[in-house]
Amino acid sequence: MDLTPATAEQRFVLTHAAGIETLAEAERFADATPDLLDAILTGIGDFAAGEWRPLTRKGDTVGARWTPEGVVMPDGYPAAYRAYVEGGWGTIGSPAEYGGQALPFAVATAVLETLGTADMGFALAPTLTVGAIEALTHHGSAEQQARYLPKLATGEWTGTMNLTEPQAGSDVGALTTRAEPVGDGNWRITGTKIYISFGDHDMADNIVHLVLARTPGAPAGTKGISLFLVPKFRLDADGNPGAPNDIRVVSIEHKMGLHASPTCVLSFGDNGDCIGELIGAEGAGMRAMFTMMNNARLNVGLQGVQVAEAATQRAVAYARERVQSARASTGGAPVAIIDHPDVRRMLLRMTAQTMAARALVYYAAGQVDRATLGVEGAKTRLDLVTPLAKAHGTDIGCEVASLGVQVHGGMGYVEETGAAQYYRDARITPIYEGTNGIQAADLVGRKLVGDGGAGVEALFTEMEAEVGHAALRDLLNDTRAVARWMLEADVDDRLAGSYPFLTMLATCTCGWLLERQGRALDQVADPDFVARKRAAVAFYLDRIVPEARGLGMAAMAGTGGLYSLSADQFAAG
Template sequence: MAPSSPATTEIRFVLDTVARIRELARHDSFSDASDDVVDAVLEGAGEFAAGVWGPLNGIGDTVGARWTEHGVVMPEGYASAYQAYVEGGWGTIGVPVVYGGQGLPFVLQTAVLELLGTANTGFALCPTLTVGAIEALVHHGSAEQQSLYLSHLATGAWTGTMNLTEPQAGSDVGALRAQALPRGDGTWSIKGTKIFISFGDHDMAENIVHLVLARTPNAPAGTRGISLFLVPKFRLDANGKPAEPNDVKAVSIEHKLGLHASPTCVLSFGDHDDCVGELIGPENGGMRAMFTMMNNARLNVGLQGVQIGEAATRKAVSYALERVQSARAGALDRTPVRIADHPDVRRMLMRMAAQTQAARALVYYAAAQVDLVKIGDDEARDRLELLTPLAKAHATDLGNEIASIGVQVHGGMGYVEETGAAQFFRDARITPIYEGTNGIQAADLVGRKLSLSGGKAFAALIDNLRATAKSAPLKQLIDCCENVGRRLAAADADDRLAASYPFLTMLSVAVCGWLMEKQHSAAADDEFGQAKKATTTFYLDQIVPEAIGLAAAASASADQLYAIDPALLLA
């Protein structure tokens, strides 16, 4: 059963050409990922997303999650739609069989999340965070924790959260103050406040498993003294069932620009000194465990850029095909035509489609490295580390760009909420901010990732790109990335960080261009293939050269940024 909808056809093509899912299926770990299974998963997930989650997108945006004294209440229909997700087994795709999952590739799970999020981005944040919690427990949890929690998290019957940020700390995780005191029985008493916790509370699942960063007594200062704790909303009874409340309370939810269907909570732990947590991994080893979850989340936030880009593009193309206005410039026939036939609108639509496809290719390529690591590919581990900041930052930047263009395609109607174009713009804006701002991703790229394995990871990526690159602009961009990367590796901290963002964009576009070329070469001469060749050609001819122009900014000294006091910018 081959995929039938345009969305699943595109995803299947990227799974084949970019993620090389058929090669993954040759390994024992993923032998169940046969063609018919992959097609059935994509088709089923696409139908479920469009038929069950998609219709709730409007009420999720206009009504949104609601805080009450008794907990967060989701909009009408969300609880039953979430239960349908659980019963359909959609959360189990990439979870190892030993923990109650299907053991299929992570990149296929990524595809399912894309389909869900394209239909309803805010709703899809719930399983997205649960996926990260599963990863943290698989790699760092005790056997007992895995036995008690993973099977429920795998199905989605219980959901997971990540609790890092505190009011005084922001992105400086090392400044957190939440405390964990030993209770004398191997458990810990948790006390503190966490902010910006996505799906920190809701009424869709029977338990919520919070992973919480906190400090133990006499812990070292900064990130070296942070531990990770498992803190359920409801403690488990002797049979492993949720029972009494665990002194965790959502004291408020944020009033946000977008993602109204995703409750962003302020959580208070231990108001009554009765919040019990379990240590995950060793004491003071919290950052290592949390980064397992955070890196997973960063890929999935990049995927949100793809989701929003896909949804915004589909809405804009549909509108442009229906809206009739003005005759074509220079045409003898003065009959008004579809706005899709005007050159500038056609340019915007092509850019939206090309950038969405490029973002998808980048995120799926990164996600495939997760699977390659699982089957013992040593090079994939460093490649994943290098690609993660690119996937998170560039894909979310593109989600914002595409959503903004979508509003422009709609014209004045795009600024009117009823058309729905503005929702994508509002929903997209948080994605470059959370899970490490895109500036932090750029700093990570030039501060740590360029020097991975003594610089060999970056060199290997450049060699891979150069080996098959065909287009002249792409070859030029690859050369620019190599030259700038070498300069930054030897630069001082200020110059490195000042250049980090344009360099991240350059390198991301180079990887995207390389992946778009691969797709161009693999495209058949059918209708889908003709469309693919058109968008890949547009990307290589028009978007890649833009990135070459960033070389000047990526080579500039930080002195320009410090030429004046910022207060003078207000003069």
């Protein structure tokens, strides 16, 4: 199925959720003119539809392949990646001093959305590179930046982050990878990392791994972790890839989805000759890595938008073509299933939820840019909405992909139609880069309690000044009440209700952003765009917002009943 880029929708949301016009008033982002934005969105849409979209089926059915020499991508992927690099698409948000265009992160977010809608697995390669650029920009030495950022900025080299180990999982503090000083300022790296997306491939000349490891005598836990830059190929005197760096691809995972994205087990230093460079100070690895991780969390939330947009387009196309049964109210000849009320319900829900997730993630991206500009309160707001964007965005991606299968009926369960791929691809997103349960715990722990509720209250106050829809105002009041209860509750009770609270707060935020968009439709000339947006906004406010109100009791139920069974009783017959 061909891709129809969501260009008009992206442009509208950049304006009314990310606030791109306000950002462009700053000297740093003065190049983000309306004409340039339109050219970028149109250009990436044409590129993604023409170069990346045709590969997605092959990426799913053939997938990346492990060989003793390294990972081999399916035919067509290396050429398509080179076209991405040659087109300058990797430079959109990269620093200008290293060859980037230094445009707002919100613009780069829209570009990445289009690429991921075309081929979500493939788009993980540039997604991770963006995070590596961010980490090196903030924490790398001047020499490291000069040697690595120009190639990462263009995408000629790709980046990864290496946290997880077989025994550690989400408990990063339990990692055991070691870094021993060589004596010349470099470090010898030894250990194994798992779940490394695009940990190896044949599309770029080098791969820059950012690796968490322990130095000799480092304290236990996260305080003893440092971050190292470990290239696949060491650089020669001219800065070009040279000798291999003793990194072995042990295997790639056989996954439920994302088959175009090789998820690698990497072994560093089997022969005692893997050399890395320390990024920042010893023991400061987690601070540096979280710069990359927070960026990645927003981009994982964006993956929810990507897969939701693709699944919705496919479901709408199928529903318009598939003829089955007469409409109940009219009788007569069979009609396309898009005319049946329940199919309409599913398609409108898919459309509304996709718009909601996009608004939330773009809003967060706009806060990244405001924090970069030093706008007061932007960093606090970004910290608050990041777990919402990651968790709620990916929940929506899974829901919409599942509904897409349902619209297809039995044919959705058949792989040849392509609907199942979206659900398989989406299902990892609530898990990686910090599970959604961890996002909820972060929300009620660090983000809510950390400042005594001031940050979330500021958000409530801003929403309160704009919200007009009755159900949304009721949800706002309910969510505020839960937040105040959370501030007084003990830690276990907060954690027990953290997930429903996150959903309430995210739904309230999405409703606020969608209602704002609805008020701006008088400025839009395209009647079809206006009709679709009005219908989706009304569906969200009238049907999805009231559902979230029902989560209030669960959010404040505490641990009651959760520990009424012993661990053994869970397994009782």
